[in-house]
Structure formats: C-alpha cells, structure tokens
Amino acid sequence: MPFACFTDLLSTTCWIHELSVLGQTRNMAALREIQARRKSVTNISKITASMKMIASTKTTRAQRAMNVARIYGKVSNNFVEQVEVKKADSAKELLVTVSSDKGLCGGIHSSLSRQSRNFLAQNPDAPLVILGDKAKAQLQRSYPNNIKYSFNQLGSSVPTFDEASTIASTVLNDKDLEFDNAKLMYNRFVSAIAFETDTIECYPISQIVEAPNFKSYEFQEDVLQNLNEFLFANSLHWALVEGHASEMGAKRTAMENATKNANDMINRLSLQYNRGRQAVITNELIDIITGASAL
Template identity: 80%
Template sequence: MFARSAIASRAAASSLNVAGQTRNMATLKEIQNRLKSVTNISKITASMKMIASTKTTRAQRAMTVARNYGKVSEDFVKQADVKPVEGAKEILITVSSDKGLCGGIHSSLSRRSRKYLGEHGETPVVILGDKAKVQVQRAYPGNIRYSFNQIGSTIPTYDETSAIASVILSDKSLEFDSAKLIYNKFVSAIAFETDSIESYPISQIVEAPNFNAYEYQEDILENLNEFLFTNNLYWALVEGHAAEMAAKRSAMENATKNAGDMINRLTLQYNRGRQAVITNELIDIITGASAL
C-alpha cells in the first residue's frame, strides 16, 4: 500500500510538472508570436515615418508659396479696412482631409467647427475631407451642404481648389455674404494650431473706407471676388496639408518608439520564461539522477 501511494504521488507530481512545462511553453510561444508582430509593426511605422518626413519637406515648400499669396490677400483686406457686417449671412468651410494616423489633428478641427455651429446653429457648412465630415455630421447633419473628398493624398493644387470654389460660388441656393475657413495652421514640425481665415465678398470690400486708394475697373471686381475666395481656400488647404504631414510624422515616430519599448519588455519577459523552463528541466534531470 505504501509503495503504491508513493508511486501514485510521484506520478501526480510528474504530471503536474509536465502540465506546468506545457503551460510555460505555450506562454513562450504566445510571447514569441507577439514579439514578431510588434517587430513587424515597428518596421511599418518606421517606414511610414520616413515617407511622412519626405512629404513634410515637400508640403512645407508648397505651403511657403501658398502662404505668401494668402498673406497678400489678407494684407489687402486689412489695408482696405474691411469690417464684418453685423447680421451678415456666413458660411463655414472646414478644411480637413481623408487620411488618418496623424494624431488629433482632425479632432481639433471638428471641435472648433462644432463650437462655432453651437453658437450659429443655422450656418451652412462645406467640409473638405471625410475625417471631419464624420465627426461634424453626428451633431449637425442638416447643416452640411457640400462635402468633398479625395483631397490631401498629395499636395493640393490650385486647379483642384478652383474647381471646389466654382461649385460653392455657382450654387445660387447657397447664399452667403462672407465665408469662415477653419483649418490647421502649421507652426513647426511638431506643433500646429487650429486657426480661421475670414473671406469677405467684393461688395463689402468696395464699401471699405480705404478701398478708394486702389485703382480698379468695375468689370474686374467679380473676378477679384472669385480670386480672393479661391486664394484663401488654397492657402488653408496647403497649410493644413503641411500640418497634417508633420503630425503624421510625429505620430509614426511616437508609434515606433512605443513599439521599441514593447519589444524590450516582451524580450525580457520571453528570456525570463525561457530561463524558468530550462531551470525546471534541469531540476527534473538532477532529481531523476539522484533517485537512480
């Protein structure tokens, strides 16, 4: 009876040891698979960071040119001393894009747009980009009159902007006196801020106190109106694109760094588990040799 109980207890201990080893080996396999997945993700984010860095450099060059033209239009309006008219019909244009993986750059635009619509509930909205459209549509679906996508995958061009401006200006049912453009302003390679551009109609500019200082012909005023609106829209698009590329670069850099930290933790955990398995196997060998 004593011999049978000893044999049974040893068999039970052996089965528990085998089960423990099996569990440890399964855990090590899972850690190894996860380590491989995180390593692959790290390679992808590192590649996306390099691509975003190249695109950021190109976007900054285009932004510099667009900003110069935009500043000229802005200075023209300031020198003419154009003032907003109380009670004027206004339209809101949110300049976003279709791409993600760039931090909270689209969320800031949506918050600013929703805040403005909360104060001016009847204002019609034109949204450029699907990211902001999804977020604004949840709270104000009836305000959206136009939405444009497939913008921002490459550097926006003036031809694309002119086509968008033509659709907005040619819609007779969309009557507005001035336009408020909300966009992301490029501050640095790691920072941006949500800003706005006011676009006034030519009738309001002509009535400005200092506009008589300029020489002009009556037949070019409508063309000037379309040019100023398109120029402001192009400025917002290109500067927003540069801010988006910079934010994407920062996001991919942070993702690569976080993946590296996770790889280090998983490697340490894998090595500890592997050492524990080897130690248990050595104990079994030494115990068996001692028993013999």
C-alpha cells in the same frame, strides 16, 4: 526497502513528473504566445518606421509648397486689411472646415472638428462646407442639416490652386447658398511637431467695394467678379496647403511615437520571454535532479 514503500515512492514520483510535464506544457504554450506576439509587434514597428520616413519626406515637400502659398495668402489678407473691410454685425457667415481624407495623424482632425462644432453651436443656422471625409464623419452626426457641400479626395498629395479654384467656383456659383462672408477654419502649421487651429476671413466683393479705402485702387467693373473668385480661391488654397503641412507633421510625430511604443513593447516581451524560457529550463533541471535523486 519493502515492496509497498517502493510502490508508494514510484507512484509519488510519477505524479510529480506528470505535474511537471503539465506545467512545462503550459509554460511552452505561453512562450509560443509571447514569441508570436513579439513577432507581430516587430512587424508593426517596421511598418510605422517606414511610414515615419515617408511622412518626413512629405512634410518637407509640403513645407515648400506652404511657404509659397503663404506669400500669396498674406498678400490677399493685406489687401483686405488695407481697404479696411468691415463685417456687418448681422452678417450671415459660411463655415468652411478644411481637413482631409487621411488618418493616422493623431488628433489633428478632432481638434478642427471640435472648433467647428463650437462655432456652429453659436451660429446654428450657418451653412457648412466640409473639405475632407475625416471632418465630415465627425460633423455630420451633430450638424447634418448645416452641410451644403462636402469634398473628398484630399490629402494624398499637396493641394493645388486648381483644386482650390474648383471648390471656390462651386461654392460661389451656387445661387441657393446664401452667405455674407466666409470663415475658413484650418490647421495652421507652427512646426514639424505643432499646429494650431486658425481661421481666415473671406469677404464678398460687395463688402470690399464699399470699404473706405477701396477707392484708392482702380478696378474695372468686369474684373471685380474675377477678383472675388481669386481672393476666395487664394485663401482656400492657403488653408489647404497649411492644413496639409500640419497633417504631414502630425503624421510623422504619430508614427515616431508608435515606433517608440512598439520598440518598448518588444523589449518588455523579450524580457518576459527570456524569463519564461529560463524558468522552463530551470524546471527541467529540477526534474532531472529530482529523478536522479529518487533513483
């Protein structure tokens, strides 16, 4: 072979080798990126799986508290229905939006805020009391002037009757807060994977006393005010516990879906990594065979 031809062949072989090394470097960088991403998604999957287990335990605990609160709440509602309380046509309503401070539970707070905005759109002068920072963040942008009270530190544990009594006393003892009856808007627990936005009507003792069938009950005058606070606090506790159970169920479902999505992404990244690694090995074998053939 002439020396010039050998030089051309050697330079061509070196150029091909440089391109191959550059391509392998890019492939290795891409593989390292895929491997790092797969590790990150794996860690996220472990976290969401743990949060799902915690939410499952809290859901069971919240359901037990909810079943007890439902009994007392339905007794209060039955009393109001039996005395046949009638709401006045021009009654000024107070809206109480019952949410919590916690997130990572799907659209449970968004649906509650949407229903609250629909009510306020029809009643623009209605005062608003918000329980939970999640609903407050969504409602104060549209109706900041309607908010009279906002309570937080809710949702970390099962709501108690003492918390509901404190909120009820604060609202009822405010002389500047004028309303004829209150509407509690909350998320009603349907199942571990479903909830519905519902309302509870709360009437003041003045309307209850004027009800047609109230005379069939015997109450002392000094007990009526306590009855008013108890009915409002009891309904508020019912709404809080129902909302908490709905939130825990929604959080469990959200974490389960997040874990499934993370596992699907891990499978896709693993397949992509294996294909890339196989391509790198194939290219290396081609380089070895090409170099051996050239020599």
